[in-house]
Amino acid sequence: MKAMFAALMLMMSTLGFAQSEIYTGYFSSKAVGGYDTVAYFTQGKPVKGSSDYKTEFKGANWYFASQANLDLFKQDPDKYAPQYGGYCAWAVSAKNDFAKGDPEHWSIVDGKLYLNYNQNIKDKWSQDIPGHIAQGDKNWPTLIAK
Template sequence: MKRLMIFVAFFMSSLAFAQDEIYTGYFSSKALSGYDTVAYFTDHKPVEGNAKFTAKYKGADWYFVSQEHLDMFKAEPEKYAPQYGGYCAWAVSAKNDFASADPKEWAVVDGKLYLNYDDDIKHKWDQDPALHIKQADANWPKLISK
């Protein structure tokens, strides 16, 4: 029982800390779980990156499939990095909160990459992406400054 209470206290105290600007998960420093963020724009699908082609950006490690993609990202990281730091775009919009995102649940809208938690959430996002983008754009600055 004592161990459970210590675990709960530790977990609850970790929720009080600010979120990282880029979502990497708890035990990783990989942005997009190691998927190549440029590939969403060039290949129009999620593609796992390669550890031979990495960059550090906003405290996270970004993986790419080729030197070409790495160079493209380095030249314009804001163009290729997912919106809302790669957190679930629907959660930022609808819940005004952080949630993890699955790199396989994605959309490019007006040249920007958005990720969502899972297929069900992506379906909710797809009902009105323009509204969710508007809401998330308004919520994001306050969320990230917490």
Template sequence: MSRLLLLISLFFSSFAIASDDIYTGFFSNKAVSGYDTVSFHDGNPVEGKSSFKTEYKGADWLFSSQANLDKFLADPDKYATQYGGYCAWAIAEKDDLAPGDPDHWKVVDGKLYLNYDNDIQNKWNADIPGFIELGDDNWAKR
């Protein structure tokens, strides 16, 4: 029994460490819920395919094509989500790690931001530059 508790403890401890950098959800290792982050920059987000996958910052990143995977590999910081895919508003306003949802997104100055839901995204849209400034400051402290 104690061996099982140790395994469970190690599992959740390693998850907690990985989850600080990139949001993947509880039972997945896919960044951005498996969406192709390059496709957001083209204005048409699509799900990635397991045949076009790379590992970055401890998470699996999926892409819809070899061309998009190659773009990401050439400059992952350009295409990766800001704040590790956590909700941009929550990082800025609450300094909290709420999940980001790829259905609620915006590319601003070439950077991809996700928000928790439509209501939160509307709050974030009210002062995007201000929330980005706060979010950048809060994220840098982590």
């Protein structure tokens, strides 16, 4: 059942739906589900952020676990923000489409953070990371322009 739901979510077309450049979900304004994007780089793991340390960037609210992480993000948000706006890296590259990125299924490649929909999808993405990044980088500008 989970596999069918995942496949359905990945196959949903972007036609008729305006997509934000940053994935926040339908009923939220939290980027990366409220996780601290700096912590992936400094602690090597997903860490929930706090409303005590938040900022706005590209129309979304970004949460951090500490003032130090918030300050690092504010100095260079593009360094810490996930690629493809936090949407699933595999969906952007392989399907040229949007799907939610899950903060628990992540990778840092060449100093950039990538999220994937779930572990199964991350495993698919991991089979050809350089190829998926090249294709995702090609697809992303046209996806967000729709």
